[in-house]
Amino acid sequence: MVERTVFFLSDQTGVTAETLGHSLLTQFSARNFRKMTLPFIDTEDKAKEAVRTINAVRESGGPKPIVFSTLVQDEYRAILKEANGLHLDIFDAFLDPLAAELGEKPSFEPGRAHGMSDIDAYMKRIEATNFALANDDGGISRNYDVADVILIGVSRSGKTPTCLYLALQYGVYAANYPLTDEEFESGDLPDFLLKQKEKLFGLSIDPDRLCQIRKERRAMGKYSSAQQVRFELRETEKIFRRYGIPYVDTTKFSIEEISSRILDSTGVERRVRP
Amino acid sequence: MVERTVFFLSDQTGVTAETLGHSLLTQFSARNFRKMTLPFIDTEDKAKEAVRTINAVRESGGPKPIVFSTLVQDEYRAILKEANGLHLDIFDAFLDPLAAELGEKPSFEPGRAHGMSDIDAYMKRIEATNFALANDDGGISRNYDVADVILIGVSRSGKTPTCLYLALQYGVYAANYPLTDEEFESGDLPDFLLKQKEKLFGLSIDPDRLCQIRKERRAMGKYSSAQQVRFELRETEKIFRRYGIPYVDTTKFSIEEISSRILDSTGVERRVRP
Numbered sequence: 001m002v003e004r005t006v007f008f009l010s011d012q013t014g015v016t017a018e019t020l021g022h023s024l025l026t027q028f029s030a031r032n033f034r035k036m037t038l039p040f041i042d043t044e045d046k047a048k049e050a051v052r053t054i055n056a057v058r059e060s061g062g063p064k065p066i067v068f069s070t071l072v073q074d075e076y077r078a079i080l081k082e083a084n085g086l087h088l089d090i091f092d093a094f095l096d097p098l099a100a101e102l103g104e105k106p107s108f109e110p111g112r113a114h115g116m117s118d119i120d121a122y123m124k125r126i127e128a129t130n131f132a133l134a135n136d137d138g139g140i141s142r143n144y145d146v147a148d149v150i151l152i153g154v155s156r157s158g159k160t161p162t163c164l165y166l167a168l169q170y171g172v173y174a175a176n177y178p179l180t181d182e183e184f185e186s187g188d189l190p191d192f193l194l195k196q197k198e199k200l201f202g203l204s205i206d207p208d209r210l211c212q213i214r215k216e217r218r219a220m221g222k223y224s225s226a227q228q229v230r231f232e233l234r235e236t237e238k239i240f241r242r243y244g245i246p247y248v249d250t251t252k253f254s255i256e257e258i259s260s261r262i263l264d265s266t267g268v269e270r271r272v273r274p
Numbered sequence: 275m276v277e278r279t280v281f282f283l284s285d286q287t288g289v290t291a292e293t294l295g296h297s298l299l300t301q302f303s304a305r306n307f308r309k310m311t312l313p314f315i316d317t318e319d320k321a322k323e324a325v326r327t328i329n330a331v332r333e334s335g336g337p338k339p340i341v342f343s344t345l346v347q348d349e350y351r352a353i354l355k356e357a358n359g360l361h362l363d364i365f366d367a368f369l370d371p372l373a374a375e376l377g378e379k380p381s382f383e384p385g386r387a388h389g390m391s392d393i394d395a396y397m398k399r400i401e402a403t404n405f406a407l408a409n410d411d412g413g414i415s416r417n418y419d420v421a422d423v424i425l426i427g428v429s430r431s432g433k434t435p436t437c438l439y440l441a442l443q444y445g446v447y448a449a450n451y452p453l454t455d456e457e458f459e460s461g462d463l464p465d466f467l468l469k470q471k472e473k474l475f476g477l478s479i480d481p482d483r484l485c486q487i488r489k490e491r492r493a494m495g496k497y498s499s500a501q502q503v504r505f506e507l508r509e510t511e512k513i514f515r516r517y518g519i520p521y522v523d524t525t526k527f528s529i530e531e532i533s534s535r536i537l538d539s540t541g542v543e544r545r546v547r548p
Contacts, residue, residue: 004376013534016297018547023290023344024368027380035547039534064375070297086375093367094298101338101360102278106301122528123490129435133407161403164438168529216397254396255442260287260313273292273309 003034005057009050009069009080011110014039020090021068041071042110047079054083072110121171121272128167128174128271135175136160144175144196148268151176152193153203154232155223156213158250158258162203165255170263171271184235189243201262202240202247207233209251277308279331283324283343283354285384288313294364295342315345316384321353328357346384395445395546402441402448402545409449410434418449418470422542425450426467427477428506429497430487432524432532436477439529444537445545458509463517475536476514476521481507483525 006025008017014037025033038050057065065085071077072091081087095106134141137160144150149166151159151174159176166172177193193200205213207229214224222228240247248261263270280299282291288311299307312324331339339359345351346365355361369380408415411434418424423440425433425448433450440446451467467474479487481503488498496502514521522535537544 013530015530015534016293019290019293020364020368023364024372027346027365027369027382028372028376028378029381030376030378039538066372066375072301086371088368088371090294090297090364091301094294094362095301097360097362098298098302098340101340102302102304104302104304107303108301123487125529126432126435126487127490129438133410133434136407158400160407161400161442164403165442168435168439168442213397213400216401255399256287256289260289264313 002063003032004030004063005034005036005065007050007054007065007067007069007085008035008037009041009067009071010037010039011042011071011073011076012039014070016090017068017070020070021066021088024068024088041076041080044076044079047071047076050080051083054085058084072106072108074108124171124271125168128171129164131173132163132167132175136163138177142175142192144192144199146173147175147196147199148173149201149262149266150174150193150196150199151201151203151262152179152189152245153205153247154179154210154229154236156210156217157203157205158255159203161255162250162258162262165259166262169256169259169272172263172268173271179232179236179239183239184232187235187238187242189239194243197243197245200243200245201266202236202245203258204233204237204240204247204249206249206251276337277306278304278337279308279310279339281324281328281339281341281343281359282309282311283315283341283345284311284313285316285345285347285350286313288344290364291342291344294344295340295362298342298362315350315354318350318353321345321350324354325357328359332358346380346382348382398445398545399442402445403438405447406437406441406449410437412451416449416466418466418473420447421449421470421473422447423475423536423540424448424467424470424473425475425477425536426453426463426519427479427521428453428484428510430484430491431477431479432529433477435529436524436532436536439533440536443530443533443546446537446542447545453506453510453513457513458506461509461512461516463513468517471517471519474517474519475540476510476519477532478507478511478514478521478523480523480525 008014008021010017041047041050054065067085067087069089099106135143153159155178163174163176166174210229211226218224246265250258282288282295284291315321315324328339341359341361343363373380409417427433429452437448437450440448484503485498485500492498520539524532
């Protein structure tokens with residue numbers, strides 16, 4: 001199948017163009033996309049080079065490239081429009097109606113979207129990340145008083161990446177505590193967690209999936225055996241039910257979705273907003 | 275100043291709507307926005323509730339709400355259009371031209387954008403995150419052979435959050451190693467780093483900013499003193515120059531920007547794409 005090249009152009013990181021493009025492309029069954037991000041197009045030379053890159057793809061005989069673009073400055077956008085592709089530009093589409101509604105002309109200044117416009121937000125994300133690291137896997141700090149949420153679940157259910165994502169994306173203070181034999185044998189949660197019961201949120205996962213994930217880490221032995229994994233997940237669900245702890249099955253969800261669902265379900269406020 | 279409410283509507287996490295809206299709003303000097311995300315609008319009831327929420331804002335006498343939306347399903351979009359606001363919808367704007375170019379009808383299936391469409395990508399992100407954690411701050415693994423990039427810089431220059439972001443967003447294996455008195459006194463980098471010289475990337479930072487960040491951690495003492503901070507940064511730059519190590523000044527950039535600049539400068543390939 002012939003590859004279709006998709007470009008993400010930006011005068012900054014390209015994150016917005018990629019996010020937009022990804023949302024749209026997933027609506028189509030076609031999967032033959034070759035994706036290229038051209039970030040930091042902030043000079044006339046770079047704009048012209050991007051045009052040459054796009055045109056080279058077209059001239060090599062492939063189908064028309066698709067170009068998602070979030071360039072702000074008119075002069076560079078004008079240059080890029082000369083490239084032979086399908087141009088989908090969020091500023092073209094939305095800036096005029098937004099300007100009319102706000103009664104204000106846009107600044108056309110590049111690079112504000114993911115810029116350090118707000119040192120305060122940067123600090124909050126860093127602090128939340130440090131909190132997640134210090135309170136990962138039941139350790140070091142157990143500083144649960146200031147946690148926004150405490151994730152509990154078995155080893156490899158997705159606790160650590162979810163906590164880090166909550167910190168980096170939202171500035172949320174997320175701790176996590178692993179459920180192990182100690183909890184499974186007694187059926188109890190430790191007192192220091194029960195004191196924070198309203199902050200607890202569970203992660204569950206499909207047993208086959210968990211087996212697969214654990215085998216990547218340790219191929220043999222009890223840890224990744226189907227029997228052990230089933231036992232742990234059964235006991236975990238008992239604990240969630242016993243204490244009425246809300247939980248999400250992480251099997252079908254990405255880290256972004258798990259994080260959004262936790263915020264949505266708990267009502268925890270983000271400390272940082274886009 | 276009267277607050278303007280901005281809604282981000284989605285049948286999924288809302289990340290795409292927020293990213294899009296943020297890019298556009300930063301083009302205006304107005305800052306009086308009250309931002310609300312309404313995620314997981316995936317039933318008729320939830321769509322109607324969202325309409326009531328939006329209309330309540332309008333009826334309370336404020337200015338017309340701005341509504342960034344990434345709902346896929348026509349029936350829920352039709353309901354939401356009844357809400358009294360300025361609707362900016364990426365599917366409205368871009369889906370038709372994209373469908374025409376691809377010669378394919380969109381699926382209108384919700385939730386593919388940040389869904390776990392790809393278990394492989396999920397695993398890669400998790401593995402990269404585990405790598406970043408095991409190779410954070412010069413420790414535990416020093417598994418630099420398989421690193422894609424090794425960040426070096428002084429304490430609190432942004433190494434850890436950048437490594438974690440590179441892992442979570444791009445599946446890139448990023449280690450980091452702190453420069454300390456040992457390196458400053460000799461002016462040398464240790465052999466195990468020099469063996470990987472082509473993977474090294476430096477982070478620098480403005481001294482005043484670093485003082486401020488360190489004072490948040492330890493208000494008193496040498497660690498956060500202006501003299502010590504200036505000494506460390508001066509010696510760090512000497513090391514970067516001596517070995518010809520590329521570096522970025524993290525002072526003015528967000529974590530997203532620092533990460534994008536590292537990928538752009540080093541040419542490290544992402545393991546995961548949106």
